[in-house]
Amino acid sequence: MLWLMLALVLMFAGCSGYSKDTQQQSVDGTLQVHYIDVGQGDSILLIQDEHSMLIDAGDNNCGTRVQSYLQSNNIDTLDYVIGTHPDSDHIGGLDVIIYKFTCNQIFMPDCSKDTKTYEDVLASAKEKNYQITSPVAGDTFSLGQAKVQVLSPAVNANYGEDANNNSIAVKVTYGNNSFLFTGDCEEAAETDLLNSEYDLQADVMKAAHHGSDTSNGREFLEAVNPEVCVISCGEGNDYGHPRAEVLNNLRDLGVEVYRTDEQGTIVAVSDGTDITWNTQPSQSWQAGEPEGGSQPEKDSESMGAGQPVSMEATYILNTNTMKIHKKDCSSVSDMSEKNKQETDKTVNELEAEGYEPCKRCEP
Ligand SMILES: [Zn+2]
Ligand SMILES: [Zn+2]
Structure with a gap:
């Protein structure tokens, strides 16, 4: 049985196409x-x-x-x-x-x-x-x-x-x-x-x-x-x-x-x-830069904690990437204040407006 599996593996390895490097280390x-x-x-x-x-x-x-x-x-x-x-x-x-x-x-x-x-x-x-x-x-x-x-x-x-x-x-x-x-x-x-x-x-x-x-x-x-x-x-x-x-x-x-x-x-x-x-490639091709102009590159020490989020809000929206986040999602603290918007709407209502749930916090 083991031999059969090994033979199959070798067969597949044999037909798996090209080898880029002839000095391959096994x-x-x-x-x-x-x-x-x-x-x-x-x-x-x-x-x-x-x-x-x-x-x-x-x-x-x-x-x-x-x-x-x-x-x-x-x-x-x-x-x-x-x-x-x-x-x-x-x-x-x-x-x-x-x-x-x-x-x-x-x-x-x-x-x-x-x-x-x-x-x-x-x-x-x-x-x-x-x-x-x-x-x-x-x-x-x-x-x-x-x-x-x-x-x-x-x-x-x-x-x-x-x-x-x-x-x-x-x-x-x-x-x-x-x-x-x-x-x-x-x-x-x-x-x-x-x-x-x-x-x-x-x-x-x-x-x-x-x-x-x-x-x-x-x-x-x-x-x-x-x-x-x-x-x-x-x-x-x-x-x-x-x-x-x-x-x-x-x-x-x-x-x-x-x-x-x-x-x-x-x-x-x-x-x-x-x-x-572990996942499929991204298809969004969504750039991080704001439309209509470039932002100056800032020093990386300045990762702000951002504004506190009010208790009424159900979700936090990123109006640039059009994503819906839970309030405690790690993305919220990284988000630029300018793109951050609080909402008490439901996910369904927001999806109807073109927003998508964040894949990380899954609101
Ligand atoms: Zn870096
Ligand atoms: Zn760096």
């Missing part, structure tokens, strides 16, 4: 990539067999959410923790993770920031007697059977105090599949990557900087040539992410898009040949 098991919904920010958990890596941990108010997510995946030790760069929407929750989990290696770029958030991370590492090291482009390490290659920052990179461009970028390869994570790298780092010796091609890319148009340049997207792009951003965020120009380029290039602002946590599972997803 792997067994799976690589799971969880793009955890942390609102406006990044947090990505990779699991290969009993090995795991966390890339970023969302903003300060997300540490516990990420902690619970890791615990629900039976993680108590992380082989690697990467704080891509010292902005709060990436390392805000990292102090909680460092306190609560055994972290075998912690990586952050050689770029500091004079904020309490950054100091909290350093303090948590010190408390646990952990060294934080700064990898550079060309470094490689293994996550079980997955290979991790650091692509940026280059040894001689000089981005000064520009946190975003100093982001640690890695490509993770598992069998024939590959995933690219470039943190918040912007045009300068993307240009250096394009001019580097590295093979940028990846099946899946995380949109850099939450889908900002100061990143994700057309030439860069063409070099990565992904089948899928995952955008990690908060619904109705104040930065207008993702930007229309980026979405238009992705659509034009035939790239499927998944988004945490619309779909919550996105999970990809690779068996080394095929990648399966």
Whole structure:
């Protein structure tokens, strides 16, 4: 019986089409990539067999959410923790993770920031007697059977105090599949990557900087040539992410898009040949920027708590994305005040007006 199953598996593997890479590493098991919904920010958990890596941990108010997510995946030790760069929407929750989990290696770029958030991370590492090291482009390490290659920052990179461009970028390869994570790298780092010796091609890319148009340049997207792009951003965020120009380029290039602002946590599972997803691609192509003009990019430290919500209101509407939220939905605190509207109407009445229930809080 086992032989029959094995023969069937081999048969299917044999007819599953092309192989992109002749130097394929044979792997067994799976690589799971969880793009955890942390609102406006990044947090990505990779699991290969009993090995795991966390890339970023969302903003300060997300540490516990990420902690619970890791615990629900039976993680108590992380082989690697990467704080891509010292902005709060990436390392805000990292102090909680460092306190609560055994972290075998912690990586952050050689770029500091004079904020309490950054100091909290350093303090948590010190408390646990952990060294934080700064990898550079060309470094490689293994996550079980997955290979991790650091692509940026280059040894001689000089981005000064520009946190975003100093982001640690890695490509993770598992069998024939590959995933690219470039943190918040912007045009300068993307240009250096394009001019580097590295093979940028990846099946899946995380949109850099939450889908900002100061990143994700057309030439860069063409070099990565992904089948899928995952955008990690908060619904109705104040930065207008993702930007229309980026979405238009992705659509034009035939790239499927998944988004945490619309779909919550996105999970990809690779068996080394095929990648399966926990949901269907987004079809909305809805940009985060307001119509008729661009908003200035603000510093990521300024995630406001927003106005208190009155008790009479039944639901909170996002008049930009046309979504209906429960009052306690995590999206509400990320929402720009300008797009926020309270209502005591019913879901049916609101749907008749063209609103849709949020998939996360399911009003
Ligand atoms: Zn940033
Ligand atoms: Zn960011």
